[in-house]
Amino acid sequence: MPKTGPSSLSRRKFVATTAAASAVAVAAPYVRGAHAAGQLNIGFWDHWVPGANNTLTALVNEWAAKEKVEVKIDYITSQGNKNRLTIAAEAQAKSGHDIFAYPTWEPQAYANLLEPVDDVMEPLIKKYGKVNATVEYLGRANNKWIVVPATVGSQIKGPCSRIDLMKKHAGIDVQAMYPAGSAPKADQWNLDAFLKAAEACHKAGATFGIGLGITSDSVDTAGAIFHSFGAALVDAKGNITVKSDAVRQALDYFKKLAAVLPADAPAWDDASNNKWLVSGKGALIMNPPSAWAVAKRDAPQVAEQCWTHGMPSGPKGRYAPFLPYFWGIWNFGKNKPAAKSLLAALSQREAAEKMVAASAGYDLPSFEKLTDFKTWAEEGPPKGTLYHYPNPHNHQVLSIAAAPAPPKIAAQIYTQGVQTKMVVRHLQGEAMEKTLAWAASECEGFMRT
Amino acid sequence: MQRKSTIAFFMALPLIALIATLVLYPAGYAIHLATLNKSMERFVGLGNFFFLFKRETFWMVVQQSCIFAITAVIFKALIGFVVAHFVHNIPARGQRKWRGMLLVPWVIPPAMSCLAWLWLFDPSYSAFNWILALFGIEPVPWTGHTGWARFSVILVNIWIGAPFFMIMYLAALKSVPEQLYEAAAIDGASWWQRIWYVTLPMMRNIIAITALFSLIVTFANFDIVRVLTAGGPIDTTHIFGTWSFRVGIEGYDIPLGAAVSLFMVPILAVAAVFILRDITRRGNES
Structure with a gap:
């Protein structure tokens, strides 16, 4: 008998839509079913560039309004390793945010606690080209993508x-x-x-x-x-x-x-x-x-x-x-389909371009077709x-x-x-x-x- | 009597619960963590401790922790003792002002004062080096060379901790009966003899307890080394706390980090037993 729980239903819809629409649009796959809305808790890295957090918040809010998901964002600084301490604590407690911004080595350290995201990464790679070998080395475990390379913080x-x-x-x-x-x-x-x-x-x-x-x-x-x-x-x-x-x-x-x-x-x-x-x-x-x-x-x-x-x-x-940053989803996260949908949305060219502009060119997307934004050509x-x-x-x-x-x-x-x-x-x-x-x-x- | 002790127990219960939650539970959890393998999936008993015994860096950290704590406590005690005497001899009217000022390093949050020291020692913009340059002296690598880096972290620890010794010794000095000094003066005792035969014996317990307390706090220090050198250069200023953090949190090996931090316990326990035994013995003698 097939599972009929809210999570599996939404997830299946997400995966099915992703597969069908991968050539068309990666941002669209999250179909809001009866149980899809809900809350999404996010722990993002607190950017050092003034205003960069606001751009990211606006992108998330835009997605949330469209998908009718209630989002709560915490911006956690890397000063004093506060973000790493939070990750370690959440991994111990198996409770906390749904999505977290993981610094370079964290995905591998917590690989067994991360939700595979092949269904997010594969369409993105198809659309925007492959990622460099360092991103693969750090972002994959057991032949699966465990995180999505984040534009914010990568350098x-x-x-x-x-x-x-x-x-x-x-x-x-x-x-x-x-x-x-x-x-x-x-x-x-x-x-x-x-x-x-x-x-x-x-x-x-x-x-x-x-x-x-x-x-x-x-x-x-x-x-x-x-x-x-x-x-x-x-x-x-x-x-x-x-x-x-x-x-x-x-x-x-x-x-x-x-x-x-x-x-x-x-x-x-x-x-x-x-x-x-x-x-x-x-x-x-x-x-x-x-x-x-x-x-x-x-x-x-x-x-x-x-x-x-x-x-x-x-x-x-x-x-x-x-030095890439990653966005990942804890496998104990409560709203994985919504989390995947958000990560796909944040990885789109338009979103990445806004993040790069907000950081005055500091942030870097990891996909090979996303290295031609006008910010880098025009900044001075x-x-x-x-x-x-x-x-x-x-x-x-x-x-x-x-x-x-x-x-x-x-x-x-x-x-x-x-x-x-x-x-x-x-x-x-x-x-x-x-x-x-x-x-x-x-x-x-x-x-x- | 029985009823009274029951009431006392219930009145103390909130504090007992607080200590159990904030001290006993973390301590027990740290012991538990220290017995797990790196991925925290398997019980390895004392395996982490035996592993540490084989590491060169661990023994360097043990040595540095001892150098750091013992040197700092000796100097804090000496400076505290001398300054307490100076303050004690200031007329009562002006004494409060001096006491207040001398306590400033101790009451400023260490993370904040360490940042100020970091700027003074900054590799590129050291204020000390700027002053030295005015006299044509070459810049000193305050945090870039092993010897200087050790000197710097100990210096800051002394600066922060000496006022605590000063205030404790001052309180002890004030409790020495004036008649003892008068009697010593009549007997023709010199200044040094008064210190050696009157002041020091009367302050012995306070000196021992203050030294023990400071030794524990200094051994367990984290902020000064973390802010000033982060254990560098080439690990030569790491102490138990900072190395534990580096191995456990930054090195993704929480069980090994817990094992490092637990090494302080036997060292401090031995020191505590000796010092407290001495105090008890003297208490019984008197």
């Missing part, structure tokens, strides 16, 4: 360079290398050129502002550079690969680079590089456009000289740090400064530090900042092999189940 942390200082001290014209409105001409932009530029700028007193702490900005940069050498600490099968030539090369390179970074880089957090740029001290930082946006407000003369562009390439390719000054931010020409591989290790191990390598700690240890005089042995021991500790 690429590539270089944000000072046009004038790079030209003056390193002889590099970043605008010519990454021209607004057209494909990059950055074949010569490799790690050697990057190191030479870093040395020249340091000598001239315009040191690159790259941290070596354990917060995400530092870890992401280290991760991308390690990837560029093909250096993984743990491979996809879970084997420890720390003592490899690729890791040695990456560490050796980083030691040279770290020597021309600020002396206190090991103490940097995610605010330090922003302050470095805004102060006018540095020729380059690795950050999404938030630092530029702050400069626009606090130091317009600095902002006018900022250009966001791609990463230098290494022996194994050109890798940029990508200087106009076009964000054109290359969303990787419109697929010029670089969007990656995350510690991949391709199995995500539960990678999450610990990432949060413990093992790669930056390796760099600092080696920089402070520890022998390469001792550093590698330490890192191998740390990774071994992360293997426990």
Whole structure:
């Protein structure tokens, strides 16, 4: 006998409609049946850009009015890890919001508590193109999508360079290398050129502002550079690969680079590089456009000289740090069909475009056909400064530090900042092999189940 | 008599319930968590503790927690003792003003005062370094170098905690009978002898209890290290609380985080037993 409960009925309707209409419209599938209306509790990330939350609220309200669903939104800050603590508490209590905005590694940590969302993701991929490998790596478990990549909060942390200082001290014209409105001409932009530029700028007193702490900005940069050498600490099968030539090369390179970074880089957090740029001290930082946006407000003369562009390439390719946010549904959520419908609606091009505009270009959708919004082309000054931010020409591989290790191990390598700690240890005089042995021991500790 | 104790029990019941809810339950739950595997699906007994014994970082955290707590408590006690004497010798009229001012570091919420210290130590904009630069001295990596970072977190802990010692010692000083000093003066005791033979013996219990209390609070500290260094650089300022948070919440290993935090219990229990036994012994002697 078929189930006739309200949830299964609505869910079936949702799935059936999704399948039928996937080629037409993804936003439409949630058919409001007799039991479909109800309440939806949402825990979104509290955006740092003033007004960005309002845009998201308006989009949700618009959907809610159409679907006759009562929504309650909590904006939860990531300051002090409040959102992660809330997620941990809800996972323990198996009660809380229906939808939550999960930071990068959280979906994998709570994979068994998340509702599969293949029925949301597949139509979206059909419509807007595939997502990058990092989103797949973080957003899928047991061959199923467990979360939807969120536009809000997702970011690429590539270089944000000072046009004038790079030209003056390193002889590099970043605008010519990454021209607004057209494909990059950055074949010569490799790690050697990057190191030479870093040395020249340091000598001239315009040191690159790259941290070596354990917060995400530092870890992401280290991760991308390690990837560029093909250096993984743990491979996809879970084997420890720390003592490899690729890791040695990456560490050796980083030691040279770290020597021309600020002396206190090991103490940097995610605010330090922003302050470095805004102060006018540095020729380059690795950050999404938030630092530029702050400069626009606090130091317009600095902002006018900022250009966001791609990463230098290494022996194994050109890798940029990508840090996605996800929207997911707890499997103990009470209104899953409505939740899926909302996530599909928020992932539509029009909605994503509004979110990107509200965040002044900071937020990024993860689908390959959603990298051409006019916000990125038009934001300034200087106009076009964000054109290359969303990787419109697929010029670089969007990656995350510690991949391709199995995500539960990678999450610990990432949060413990093992790669930056390796760099600092080696920089402070520890022998390469001792550093590698330490890192191998740390990774071994992360293997426990 | 029986009736009176029943009434007393019922009157204390709300407090007992509060303690059970806010202290006993979380403590019991932490013990339960510490006995689970990483995914919290399986009972592993003491497996998490044995795992920690094999980790280099864990022993570094044990060492740092001891350095942090013991150094900070010694300096807080010394500074508190000296300042309490100064305040005690101020004429009564002006004393309240000084007492109030000296308590400020202790009454400001630590998270807030730590943020102010963070700005003073800021890697790029340290106010201290700015002053040093005026004298041509090279900038100091306050939170970027192991030695300096440890110094910084201990310094802030002393700054916040010394007023507590000061006020406790001041109260103890005020309770020392004036006649004892007069008798010592008649016997020709020097300033140092008065401190050593009169003041210190009379304050011994307060000193011991204050030190014990402070040791517990300092060992269990979280906010100062979290705000100033977050345990860095390369984990060399982590203490039990901050490392537990990093492993448990940020590292997605709640059982291991719980096991780390529970390590404070035996260390503090041993300290408590020794100090309280000494106090009881002296109480019995007197």
